[in-house]
Amino acid sequence: ELKVEQNPLFLSMQEGKNYTIYCNYSTTSDRLYWYRQDPGKSLESLFVLLSNGAVKQEGRLMASLDTKARLSTLHITAAVHDLSATYFCAVDSRYTGTASKLTFGTGTRLQVTL
């Protein structure tokens, strides 16, 4: 059974600081998703990483994928309050041309303080 572990579960960081969220998964996959969820809201897609060594950046967020280590990271640069949210990684464990299944991590609740 696929396990997807995120850490930390909760992260309180000051504005302007850098930090990294880690996502480890237990089976081979090269399709890794990152989502953002604001309180009471739905999931917003941030990144889809599709190969070993993939790196994607949007604003202060950068995601990377190491399929050999079964590890993805979400790096936050110079955090601002607007980044406060819960971040989920998800692994597609069943991708074929006609099938897909997302298995989610537990989420990391990020709180950016002044």
Next chain:
Amino acid sequence: EAQVTQNPRYLITVTGKKLTVTCSQNMNHEYMSWYRQDPGLGLRQIYYSMNVEVTDKGDVPEGYKVSRKEKRNFPLILESPSPNQTSLYFCASSTRQGTYYGYTFGSGTRLTVV
């Protein structure tokens, strides 16, 4: 606007009273799925459907039913709700986009069973 519409957004019900949460998408996606979100557990898949009249169990299907009579609709049925089904539910639709599946999530349904 491309969207997944869930109803209701909030529901409080009593143990044993049958209920249906509706989900509709306007993107002609073939793939739809239901997830429940619980604190510390992330999102877990309940059921999914690859196309009309094709459904299968996810990771936590006990106590739930689904049907897919039309491509756009994928209702979630709780025939006899119990308090352990109190949760936040998300419907998602997806389609293959090149070498991965792109997912769109609904706004969520917060269910409380007393």
